[in-house]
Amino acid sequence: MKKSDSNSSEIRNTFLNFFKKNNHEEVESSPLIPHNDPSILFTNSGMVQFKKWFTGEEKPLFDNVITIQKCLRAGGKHNDLENVGFTPRHHTFFEMLGNFSFGGYFKEEAISLAWNLLTKEFLLDKNKLIITVYKEDENSFKLWKKISGLSSDRIIKISTDDNFWSMGETGPCGPCSEIFYDNGSEVEGGLPGTKNQDGNRFVEIWNLVFMEYEKHGDALKNLPGKFVDTGMGLERISAVLSGKINNYDTDLFDYLFEKISLETNSKMNDDVLINYRIISDHLKSIVFMMSEGVLPSNEGRGYVLRRIIRRALLNVYKIKPNLIILNKLVDHVIEKYRGVYYELEKASLFIK
Ligand code: SER
Numbered sequence: 001m002k003k004s005d006s007n008s009s010e011i012r013n014t015f016l017n018f019f020k021k022n023n024h025e026e027v028e029s030s031p032l033i034p035h036n037d038p039s040i041l042f043t044n045s046g047m048v049q050f051k052k053w054f055t056g057e058e059k060p061l062f063d064n065v066i067t068i069q070k071c072l073r074a075g076g077k078h079n080d081l082e083n084v085g086f087t088p089r090h091h092t093f094f095e096m097l098g099n100f101s102f103g104g105y106f107k108e109e110a111i112s113l114a115w116n117l118l119t120k121e122f123l124l125d126k127n128k129l130i131i132t133v134y135k136e137d138e139n140s141f142k143l144w145k146k147i148s149g150l151s152s153d154r155i156i157k158i159s160t161d162d163n164f165w166s167m168g169e170t171g172p173c174g175p176c177s178e179i180f181y182d183n184g185s186e187v188e189g190g191l192p193g194t195k196n197q198d199g200n201r202f203v204e205i206w207n208l209v210f211m212e213y214e215k216h217g218d219a220l221k222n223l224p225g226k227f228v229d230t231g232m233g234l235e236r237i238s239a240v241l242s243g244k245i246n247n248y249d250t251d252l253f254d255y256l257f258e259k260i261s262l263e264t265n266s267k268m269n270d271d272v273l274i275n276y277r278i279i280s281d282h283l284k285s286i287v288f289m290m291s292e293g294v295l296p297s298n299e300g301r302g303y304v305l306r307r308i309i310r311r312a313l314l315n316v317y318k319i320k321p322n323l324i325i326l327n328k329l330v331d332h333v334i335e336k337y338r339g340v341y342y343e344l345e346k347a348s349l350f351i352k
Pocket of ligand 1: 044045046047098165207208209229230231232
């Protein structure tokens with residue numbers, strides 16, 4: 001895949017084809033509203049629909065699975081709402097590409113699959129990749145060295161919960177290994193684990209979680225097996241493969257900026273850049289939430305939707321007071337995503 005011709009739909013296809021060739025079954029995205037799971041408001045990652053396969057409450061239908069999962073992080077443990085627009089890579093709505101193993105394979109194959117997709121299919125330069133592992137996970141450290149051939153100083157041991165992923169206050173969890181892309185020394189930011197790690201130089205593109213435990217408050221119990229849960233944000237990998245530092249500079253957003261500019265009769269310059277970004281991000285959340293029947297209200301999911309609509313509206317008003325345009329933008333989001341998420345089109349009138 002050449003950098004210049006990368007766009008989000010090619011990336012989805014390359015990901016799906018690679019894992020299908022490697023014996024994975026594709027499972028459709030589950031809804032944003034998790035079924036039968038009161039522990040979270042919204043699906044915040046690819047593993048949510050498989051929670052009971054991890055805990056052993058349900059028998060997995062397949063050993064190896066891949067999904068492209070629609071996710072929302074705007075409430076609960078994983079909440080990115082306040083950061084949206086101000087950073088290059090936080091979103092309320094995003095898509096997560098993930099492969100999962102329910103006994104088919106564990107660390108070695110998960111690492112090897114991720115490495116091969118990034119370096120042999122996406123053709124990323126291995127010298128631009130940095131790995132983190134959980135400090136106590138010596139095995140992952142050795143496997144990364146063997147599989148990637150990277151030197152030890154590029155495989156960083158992290159002792160914080162940045163490298164111990166959990167779904168929420170309860171649920172499956174385990175040590176994780178993250179893959180970072182180096183945007184180059186001209187970009188401000190330090191290596192993972194340093195005090196400048198939140199800069200934009202090193203961007204996390206893929207998280208490989210080795211699910212071994214189930215969390216109940218502070219207590220951890222063993223899961224019935226050793227499983228794999230990985231997640232790669234489509235918006236981030238799209239930015240990297242398009243040679244961009246900011247997720248908003250990709251095809252997942254540019255079509256909306258064009259329409260916002262038309263509807264507000266404004267130019268997307270530095271004065272309104274953040275407003276454009278917030279509107280586009282929030283609009284996607286609004287469309288996807290409402291396509292599942294969520295309505296604005298004073299509590300729970302409806303309250304999250306109300307806050308998102310209010311913020312989107314406020315950002316339109318900052319460009320042009322009292323302008324009503326969100327409803328006019330809905331169809332553009334649907335057009336962009338309807339080939340992947342079939343539920344959107346039939347909800348168009350309702351959402352508007
Ligand atoms: N569950 C992990 C995450 O959200 C990997 O998919 O990062």
